[in-house]
Amino acid sequence: MSVTLNHYLLASGLLFAIGFSGVLLRRNILTIFMCLELMLNAANLSLVAFSRFNLGPDGLPNYNAQILVFFIITVAAAEVAVGLAIIVALYRARQTTHVEDINSLKF
Amino acid sequence: MSPLLFWIFAALMLVFGIGVIINRNPVASALSLVASFLCLAALFVGLNAYFIAVIQVLVYAGAVMVLFLFIIMLLDLREEQRRRFNLLAVAGGALVSLGFVAELVLVLRKFTLGQKPFAPIAQVDDVRQIGMTLFSTHNLPLQVTGVLILVATIGVVVLSKRDLK
Numbered sequence: 001m002s003v004t005l006n007h008y009l010l011a012s013g014l015l016f017a018i019g020f021s022g023v024l025l026r027r028n029i030l031t032i033f034m035c036l037e038l039m040l041n042a043a044n045l046s047l048v049a050f051s052r053f054n055l056g057p058d059g060l061p062n063y064n065a066q067i068l069v070f071f072i073i074t075v076a077a078a079e080v081a082v083g084l085a086i087i088v089a090l091y092r093a094r095q096t097t098h099v100e101d102i103n104s105l106k107f
Numbered sequence: 108m109s110p111l112l113f114w115i116f117a118a119l120m121l122v123f124g125i126g127v128i129i130n131r132n133p134v135a136s137a138l139s140l141v142a143s144f145l146c147l148a149a150l151f152v153g154l155n156a157y158f159i160a161v162i163q164v165l166v167y168a169g170a171v172m173v174l175f176l177f178i179i180m181l182l183d184l185r186e187e188q189r190r191r192f193n194l195l196a197v198a199g200g201a202l203v204s205l206g207f208v209a210e211l212v213l214v215l216r217k218f219t220l221g222q223k224p225f226a227p228i229a230q231v232d233d234v235r236q237i238g239m240t241l242f243s244t245h246n247l248p249l250q251v252t253g254v255l256i257l258v259a260t261i262g263v264v265v266l267s268k269r270d271l272k
Contacts (some may be wrong), residue, residue, distance in 0.1 A: 002225075003110045003113045003224075003225075004222050004223060005220075005221035005222075005223075005225070006215045006218060006222055007113065007117070009211070009215060009218075009221065010211065010215060011117040011150070013207070014121055014208065015120065015124050015143075017204045017205075017207050017208050018121065018125055018127075018128060019124070020200075020203070020207070021200055021201065021204040022127060022128035024200030024204075025197060025200055026128060028133060030175070030178065030179060030184065031127070031133060034127055034136055034137065034140050034175065035127065035128060037140065038124055038127060038140070038143065041144065041147055041163075041167070044147075044159075045147060045150060045151075048151055048154050048156045048159055049154060051154075052154040052155060052225060053221070053225060055228065055229075059226075059227075059228060059229025059230070060228070060229055060230070060236060061233070063236050063237055063240045064240065064244075064245075066156055066159055066233070067237060067245050069156075070158075070159070070162065070237070070241070071248060071252060073159075073162055073163070073166050073167065074166075074252050074255075075255065077170065077171055078256050079259075080174060080175070081174065081259055081260070082262050082263055084174060084175070084178045085262070085266040085267055086266060087178065088181070088182070088266075089266050089267070097182065097184060
């Protein structure tokens with residue numbers, strides 16, 4: 001049985017579901033941040049799979065999708081830097097990374 | 108990519124992904140995440156996206172994860188202590204995740220276009236092709252990304268100052 005687009009989409013969806021349940025279940029803000037990265041990468045996998053699937057008339061993949069992945073990785077790297085700086089600032093103010101201890105904005 | 112390699116790397120990616128959320132020690136979570144990203148890079152190689160695979164290893168498994176480990180060790184985080192879970196939140200989260208997966212399976216069963224095998228690819232000079240597209244069609248987004256990274260750098264420096272004023 002050969003590997004088809006649907007297999008890649010299913011793997012990507014399962015990775016996204018793992019990341020999503022991690023965001024909901026975990027209470028450590030750093031682990032939640034890692035699970036966000038997992039979800040971003042699941043989206044990247046489906047983009048690259050579609051790019052490989054959708055060959056143009058010249059037999060080349062659709063490189064627009066791969067450029068979108070490139071931008072996603074760039075923005076995610078910037079996001080990680082800013083997010084971790086916010087977490088460090090938060091830790092300095094509160095001495096905790098537990099989301100249940102950081103609920104002043106909760107209604 | 109041979110089907111065997113796809114199954115091995117996809118399974119490893121998902122197992123290490125589960126490892127991220129079941130490890131209580133943040134360092135173990137981060138290392139599990141590195142392994143998951145490396146398997147994902149292997150899947151990218153299988154999809155003939157060599158440039159994206161290299162970027163994935165360099166940026167994610169390299170830079171981003173070093174940053175994560177650095178922060179975890181800087182904050183000297185202990186293992187997450189066991190606390191009472193909010194049962195409603197856990198049930199709701201599991202329900203949403205399982206619902207998402209079930210819906211995905213239902214959609215993919217009807218998606219007959221994606222059940223064909225991949226067509227053979229013509230040539231693999233993907234770095235050149237990506238470069239050409241990036242600097243011609245998508246030049247403005249590239250410049251904007253440069254500005255975004257500059258803003259992020261300044262933001263990090265401002266956030267890291269000891270007295271935020």
